[in-house]
Every structure is written in structure tokens, then in C-alpha cells.
Amino acid sequence: MRILHVETGRHLYGGAYQVLQLLRGLADLGMENILVAPHDSAIVSEAAGYAQIHPVRMRGDLDPRLPLEIRRAIRSNRPHWVHVHSRRGADWWGGAIANALGIPAVITRRVDNPERAAVARIKYRWYRRVVAISSAIKEILKKEGIPSHKLVLIPSAVDTEAFGYPYPREDFLRRFQLQPNHLAVGMIAQFIPRKGHHLLLQAAPMIMEAFPNARFLLFGKGPLLPSVRRECENRGLDPFVRFVGYRQDLPRILPCLDLVVHPASMEGLGVSLIQAAAAGRAIVACRAGGIPEVVRDRFNGLLVEPGDVGGLAGAVNALLGDPGERRRMGETGRRWVHEHFSPGSMVSKYLTLYKETVSS
Template sequence: MAFKSLRVLHVETGRHLYGGAYQVLLLLRGLASLGVENILCAPPESAIARAAGPYATVVPLKITGELDPRLPWILWTAMDRWRPHLVHAHSRRGADWWAGLVAWRRRIPSVVTRRVDNPENAALARLKYGFFGRIIAISEAIARILRAQRVRAEKIRIVKSCIEPERFGNPYPREKVLRDFGLSQNSTLIGTVAQLIVRKGHARLIDVAPDVTGRYPAAHFCFFGQGPLMKALRRRAQFRKVFEHVHFLGFREDMDRIFPCLDLLVHPATMEGLGVCLLEAAAAGVPIVAGRAGGIPEIVHHGINGLLIDPANERELLSAILRMLQSPEEARRMGTAGRHLVEAKFSLQAMVQGNVAVYREILEAS
């Protein structure tokens, strides 16, 4: 089959355009530039459904959640209508179950991208991934977990996430960001960009904040993201008496302009498939302190573009933050090294071509 005549049906159920959904948008754009016809099944109110129009035909995925019984029927109908040569499931939330099963029943080759590093029930994982011809892991860490669960190793391929470094070349003036956040012009901005959920480590960061602000009164912790722990984290900041130094700034669509204004990114996650926010920070030249977990060490090279710590060890977390604040020249050097690392190893072209190689492989095998 000529690649320009290829029709791929993608399934992405994420509501917001960050993390995995943003990677899907980049892939759609890259595939469209190669002449691939993309069909995207996505919730009609999702950000990717609105953004994907130039690169894909969007099929509304009107579901209420991953257990919505309409999902397999909608996917069946979409495959019947569009007759794709290949199905690519990009998210969980039921898509990784139903897309593979429905494609298998319709005898359409399929591939799934796995972005998270949390272990699944091994037996269920082998059953689920058995319907797919290939499983794309976005990091070596995720591939190791899949192999540990005895998912067939010959099906696993690694295609890492990417970033567009040029997006970070037009930052807001720093004084504007500080003014918008209600902070003084001499403030030091320590950012965390993640959902407000337990495994991202916000609580531990709040717990070390008093020691940081006690030594550096101009330090402010900026939490970008939303999630179920918002109220609990606010209470924790009040209890630790650092509420005036911890700022909950919600989900921002302009992080590409904010990132370069940060002095440090701290990501004490205990689980992470790879960490797109780390790629973004590196692309913006921001030094990083992050947990030695999941795929994070594939982005953060200790002593080169950041510091790796045991995310459960508050003493290590505090020590790493203080080292960065005490040594601004070293921090700047790490920020520069991070930018070079991203440009060399996490390019858009490499991500698109990696997926294309998997497509060719699975189509030739079918």
C-alpha cells in the first residue's frame, strides 16, 4: 500500500490538550503532512476535537466515561463508516480495551500507545494487549513494566514523546507574569506542572516549603494544574503556614509563554510514564528537580540538566531545591543543557517517524 493512501482511525478520549492528547495532535499534524488520512474519534467537547480539524476528520465520541456501554458500538460504527486500514488507540478510559477488541473483530490491524507506568493486573493486561498487533511504549520504563507483566515482548516498540522547542521562544515579559500572579518583582518562581493527584507529589513539596521559604523568603511555589486534591492541598498549605507562598494557578493553555519565566521546575512524582512537562521545562531552558521514577530519568540526567531525587524522601527533595537556589550559575548551566538535550533526542520528526515505522511494520505483517 502506498503510504499516502493510508487511512488511520485514532481514538483519544482525553478532555484537555496536554500530555497524551497534545502528543496525539502533534502526530495527527505530522501524519497529515505525509498524506495520511486521519480519522479522530474524540469527545466533541474536548480540546483536541476542536484543534484537530486541519489534520483529521473528527468523529464525535459521545460517551459519559470509560464504562459507557455505547463506546464499542460507536467505534464499530466509525470503523464501518470509514473503513480504516489501521486503528490507533491513544488513551485509556476504555479506549485501550474497546478499540483493540472492535478492530480485532473487524479484522483491522491495530496499535495502542501506552503512556502510563502504573502496573495493571497482569492477566488482564495480557488479554487486553493481545488484541493489538503492536504496543507503543513512550519510554523504556513503560516497556519494562509491560515485559514484567509478560505482555509479548515482540509486540512492544518504544517511541518517545516529543516537544516543539520553538514554542518556548516567545515568553511573556517576566514582570508581567509576576504582576499577573500578584507577586513582587524579586520573586523566585518554583513551578510544578501536573494534575493535583497523589502520585505527582504536591503534598511533599508543600511539606518542605517552610524550610525553603525560611531561607529564601522570595521563593514562591506555583502549582499549574487541576485535580481532586485542590482543597486538601490548600488546607495543607495553610496548616504549614506557607499559604502566601503556594499559589494554585489552575490549568493554563499558555504554559509555553510562562515556562521560560520559571526559575526552577520541581516534579517529585512517584510514578510517571515519561513526563511531557519535563520536556517542556527543558525546552524552555528551566533546570529541573524530579523524582527518580518511571521514565523521568530518560529526560532528567542527574547533574546535567537537573537533579534526581528519591521522590518519597523529603530531605533529598529539600536538599535538591536548596542546591538549585544556592547555585544560580549551576542552575542556568543545567537549563541550557536541557534545551540541547530536547533538541537532540525528543524531536517532533523522531516521534512521527517512529509511529510511521510501527504502522509500516504492522501493515506488512497483516
């Protein structure tokens, strides 16, 4: 059976990383995957062993070549299903084209920013099922007028075994210019407004006052990176902050951190949070979007209200000052992720979904 996937993201971040895991899992079960993706995207090379690649040369999400390429890929491959994983163009065209060609289509919604109800109803009418990666997103889709019978909850997943091989302590310290007494606080997120980097920098002086040995490791890339760098300099935080970019060795780094912070004001679910929990790290995050479905307050981390700088600093300080509680939350989170966010479970749910769309 053949599934044609559409993923237009250029970086192997949250959504594209989930698509890669799905392709791998489906291929292991004998499914045939076709991937429509930008020719210069990271997923193209990573997915080559699990899918036939249909590369697209496109300048952006609204490039008129995209619908033509989606149509060409469907007509030439005649898949049993079309699965659209992206928004801003692909979501509009993918379902409509598949429907016109008589192929059932499903779409996965990964973000929690609302759309106008009229727009959502038109766009999703062509899809047999709309997958939400969190209950928060599912509720948003209901409010946008998407019929309940179309909605399916399938959370994102991470390979927990990948986080079982951390760098030796000395190696980790050397890589990030840290001293043995430093407390490493990590934030793993794209540099975009809703992730809350500026909030962390505002809280940093209060954290440093209580823990002068705290050091902040900021992972990721994005358009706000220059702005965050400037704010870091203006606040005199340069000696205490490391901008470490996108790291493919993140599974070996995460278990070495003392704490993970995620002050996002909007979040569909938060793959980096699932990864942090899989690595056995306690987490401080904001009570926004699907975050509470991964970080349960006082269970595997602490939750604060979005935008609450003092609350964020207080929660970080509480856990930095209590290594035993950090360890307890870390172990609890690791078990929680293994039970609820495994790749095998995600792949199985999607496979069931595909079969249901054909029967419907």
C-alpha cells in the same frame, strides 16, 4: 492512507497533547486522520484542522456507547490502521473491534502503573504492536508478559520552538503577583495523588527558611486541588503559593521560571518535564518511572528518591542558591530535548510502525 485514532481524555494534558502533535505531524505528511473522542473534550476543537472528528457522547471510560461508536467509526471510514491512545475501556475495545473487522491496530501505553499479567495479556493480544513512551514502561510491559516482538519504544515529544517566546520579565511578574527579587518555583502537573503536591508543600517551609523570597506556582487542575488548597492554608503557605490552573500560554511562562519541581512517585515519562527542559529550565524531580529518561541527574537537573521530603528541599535549595548551575543545566536540557524528543522524530517513528503492522 487513513489512521483512526481513539483518545478519550477530556483535557489537553500529557497524553491528549501528544495525540494532537501526532495528528498535526501526520496531516503535514499527507495522512488522513479520523479522531474518535468525547464530544466535549478539548482535543476535539484543537484537532479539527488535522483530523475528521467522530465525536462520542460518553459519561465515562466504561460507557457502553464507546465500543459501539468505535465500531461505527471503523466500519464507516475503513481506515488502514486503528491507533488507540487511551486506557480504561478504549484499550479493551479498540483492538478487539479492529481485529474483528480485519484492521491492524496499535496502542500506546503512557502510564507506568502495573496491571495484572493475565489482564494485560488478554487486552494486548489484539494489537499488532504496543508502544511504550519510556523504557520504564517497556520493562513493565515485559514483566506483564507482553512478547518482546510486540513492544516498541517511541518517546513523547514537544515542539521546542514554541518555548522561544517568553513573556517580558515585567509582564510575567505582574501576571503572577511577584516582586523582582522573588524566585519562581513551578510545578506543572494534574492534581492527582501520584504527582506529589503534598510532598512539595511539606518541603516548602525548609525551602522558605533558606530562601524567604521563593514563591511556588502550581499549574494544573484535578480532583486533589481542594485538598492541596486546604493543606496550603493549614501550613500558612497561602502568601507564598499561587494556584494558576491550566494555562494555554505555558510555553511563554515556563522560560520565566527560576526552577521546575516534579516530586511524582509514578510517571510514565513526563511531558511537563520535557516542556520544562525545552524551555531551558533546570529541574528537581523524583527518581521514579520514566522520569530519569528526561531528567538526568546533575546533567539537566537533580533527582531525589520518591517521598524524600528533606532530599527534595535540599535539591531545590542547592539550585536556587546557584544561578550559574541552573543556567548550565537549563541549556544542557534544551539541547538534550531538541536532539531526543522532537515531534518530527516521533511522527516518523509512528509512520514506520504503521507500515510495519501492515506488512506483519
